[in-house]
Amino acid sequence: xxxxxxxxxxxxxxxxxxxxxxxxxxxxxxxxxxxxxxxxxxxxxxxxxxxxxxxxxxxxxxxxxxxxxxxxxxxxxxxxxxxxxxxxxxxxxxxxxxxxxxxxxxxxxxxxxxxxxxxxxxxxxxxxxxxxxxxxxxxxxxxxxxxxxxxxxxxxxxxxxxxxxxxxxxxxxxxxxxxxxxxxxxxxxxxxxxxxxxxxxxxxxxxxxxxxxxxxxxxxxxxxxxxxxxxxxxxxxxxxxxxxxxxxxxxxxxxxxxxxxxxxxxxxxxxxxxxxxxxxxxxxxxxxxxxxxxxxxxxxxxxxxxxxxxxxxxxxxxxxxxxxxxxxxxxxxxxxxxxxxxxxxxxxxxxxxxxxxxxxxxxxxxxxxxxxxxxxxxxxxxxxxxxxxxxxxxxxxxxxxxxxxxxxxx
Numbered sequence: 001x002x003x004x005x006x007x008x009x010x011x012x013x014x015x016x017x018x019x020x021x022x023x024x025x026x027x028x029x030x031x032x033x034x035x036x037x038x039x040x041x042x043x044x045x046x047x048x049x050x051x052x053x054x055x056x057x058x059x060x061x062x063x064x065x066x067x068x069x070x071x072x073x074x075x076x077x078x079x080x081x082x083x084x085x086x087x088x089x090x091x092x093x094x095x096x097x098x099x100x101x102x103x104x105x106x107x108x109x110x111x112x113x114x115x116x117x118x119x120x121x122x123x124x125x126x127x128x129x130x131x132x133x134x135x136x137x138x139x140x141x142x143x144x145x146x147x148x149x150x151x152x153x154x155x156x157x158x159x160x161x162x163x164x165x166x167x168x169x170x171x172x173x174x175x176x177x178x179x180x181x182x183x184x185x186x187x188x189x190x191x192x193x194x195x196x197x198x199x200x201x202x203x204x205x206x207x208x209x210x211x212x213x214x215x216x217x218x219x220x221x222x223x224x225x226x227x228x229x230x231x232x233x234x235x236x237x238x239x240x241x242x243x244x245x246x247x248x249x250x251x252x253x254x255x256x257x258x259x260x261x262x263x264x265x266x267x268x269x270x271x272x273x274x275x276x277x278x279x280x281x282x283x284x285x286x287x288x289x290x291x292x293x294x295x296x297x298x299x300x301x302x303x304x305x306x307x308x309x310x311x312x313x314x315x316x317x318x319x320x321x322x323x324x325x326x327x328x329x330x331x332x333x334x335x336x337x338x339x340x341x342x343x344x345x346x347x348x349x350x351x352x353x354x355x356x357x358x359x360x361x362x363x364x365x366x367x368x369x370x371x372x373x374x375x376x377x378x379x380x381x382x383x384x385x386x387x388x389x390x391x392x393x394x395x396x397x398x399x400x401x402x403x404x405x406x407x408x409x410x
Contacts, residue, residue, distance in 0.1 A: 017044065021080055024115070034084040047072045102295065105288060196223075221258065225251075 019026045020037040028034050049072050056064040092110050099107045117123050182205055189198075199222060203209050211219075228251055233240035341347045352358035373379035 017041065017046070018076060021076060021082065028084075028086070030090075031084040031086065034086070038082050041076075042074070047074075104292075 015026075016023070018041065020028070020034060020041070028037070049070055050067055051070055052067050053065060057066050059066065088110070089112075092112065095107065096109050098104065099109060119127055200208075200219070203211070203215070208215050228247070232247055233244045235244065237244075338349075341349045344350060348356070352360060371379070373383055
């Protein structure tokens with residue numbers, strides 16, 4: 001059995017009525033569209049109200065109206081601006097395009113100011129968020145209290161849970177992004193002197209490891225210093241204090257020399273970087289200057305082409321004027337009189353010639369009158385005797401009646 005179901009579709013309104021006045025994110029292409037939207041607000045059908053005429057509300061006469069219509073006052077307060085607020089953005093876009101296409105870095109684009117956010121004021125609703133709690137049922141508190149208890153006893157027919165499971169995990173990071181420092185296992189130091197590798201404990205991956213030339217030189221200097229410390233006389237030996245002091249001064253001089261060498265290398269590196277930055281800046285300035293010169297040259301070339309075209313046009317006009325003056329040295333030329341040309345039957349506008357491409361007789365057969373009153377004798381005779389001001393004798397009356405009956409039967 002067939003059944004019929006009626007469904008009512010809800011129409012979704014793309015924009016609210018007063019978005020063009022209140023919504024700060026409402027965007028139109030120009031001021032014309034904004035004023036068009038404001039004009040639609042003034043003539044909206046929602047402001048039209050049906051009013052009853054109580055004196056003639058129950059009348060049946062077609063000359064008296066039972067009700068009428070009126071416009072309600074504008075619900076928007078008068079202090080709300082109806083003007084378009086996109087002039088500043090439009091001016092900023094024009095300046096940005098001019099700066100981009102004219103290679104003018106000295107022009108400053110006005111900054112765009114945004115309204116301050118008020119988390120504890122009108123923007124407070126933006127900072128509310130429903131907590132994400134898994135398996136949370138959307139139920140009223142009373143329903144939760146009165147909910148029946150569930151039987152949580154294990155079922156006897158349930159299959160046993162396997163000891164291992166295979167679970168697939170998908171991550172949002174790539175393997176290169178999740179790469180950490182190399183793994184360093186725990187260790188236990190054996191009794192005795194510590195190995196030499198423990199002197200590199202201050203080095204880490206990305207900070208000295210993998211070792212480069214500078215790290216190798218540092219390791220060699222550390223080895224030499226350890227050898228020097230082993231050869232250094234004891235501080236308690238009074239007979240070798242002078243030797244100890246001399247060896248310490250020599251070691252200090254060597255360390256200062258190494259330090260000065262490192263400082264010089266750092267200064268040279270900084271100078272190279274500064275020189276590279278200066279060269280890059282000069283290159284950018286040269287590129288901007290060359291682009292600006294090319295743009296100016298193109299503009300000058302366009303203006304030069306326009307001037308050349310204008311000069312050639314004036315030159316052609318002057319040549320034609322000289323040729324006309326040469327053909328008519330007595331200056332008997334006169335301005336054309338259009339009315340006289342069309343009033344003269346011998347003129348070309350009145351009667352154009354076929355040799356100049358005009359055929360005035362083309363399609364003249366369309367205006368030929370084809371009628372039986374002109375092609376037959378009876379028709380011509382009918383035209384002659386049917387004239388109001390013509391007279392005919394009694395002897396022709398018989399012929400007239402015959403012709404009239406003939407046309408009537410025909």
